[in-house]
Amino acid sequence: MTPRLDAIGIATADMAASLAFYRRLGLDIPAESDTAPHVECTLPNGLRLLWDTEDVVRSFDPTWTKPGVGEERVGLAFRCDSAAEVDAVHADLVDAGYQSHLKPWDAFWGQRYAVVLDPDGCGVQLFADTA
Template identity: 45%
Template sequence: MPTTVKIIDIVVSDLAGAIEFYRRLDLEFVRDQYMPDDHAGCDLPNGLHLMLDTDEMRSKTTAHWTPPKLGRVFLTVEYDSAAEVDAKYAELVAAGVTGLQEPYDAPWGMRYATVADPSGNGVDLYANLAAS
């Protein structure tokens, strides 16, 4: 049986802040009824599920785990045009989100920008330049 990735779990230090941040990217997380302060999930297209777990929950469920100093996950969000990438980046930075890379035309044919979620995890914003 081939390996199938069904869930991506992002560990965050502030669940409410993370939910609000990802809502700005049009991702709607629902808090878990059994662990509303530590876990939330969001269904994505094609059966993929994105989860947010707090540092506290991860340290309870994973032996010897400690939060990294910097996020090591980069979620990538696709937009239809370069203008949308620029607008979303500007909107997020204006709302106080940390910008890690201002929008630019990458040599691999994409308009690309990067911000950090409230826990320091990277979020890339991109659009294919051919489609823009």
């Protein structure tokens, strides 16, 4: 058997704040999940996003320490349908109080790109093909 990517995990300091951010990106996460220590969301393609509170992570890995901003080890990228949608989603998140890390720009590789920080300081990339 060949291993396959099944899930991406996020350790969060504030479950409700993290889930609110990802709901704004279109993920269907029930409101009652806001108080849970562990949450899973299966995406349409079958990939799962998993959230655990920092306390849960420490419960099975007592040596775990929260990475600082810019020390993330996993990047999440959300494909948008157009460059205009990248701009609109970025603006919506910033207007909602989330921090922009990189404002929308046209990348040399032919995509519109932007990066917004989620509540835990993880960079979330927004992108769309420009050609």
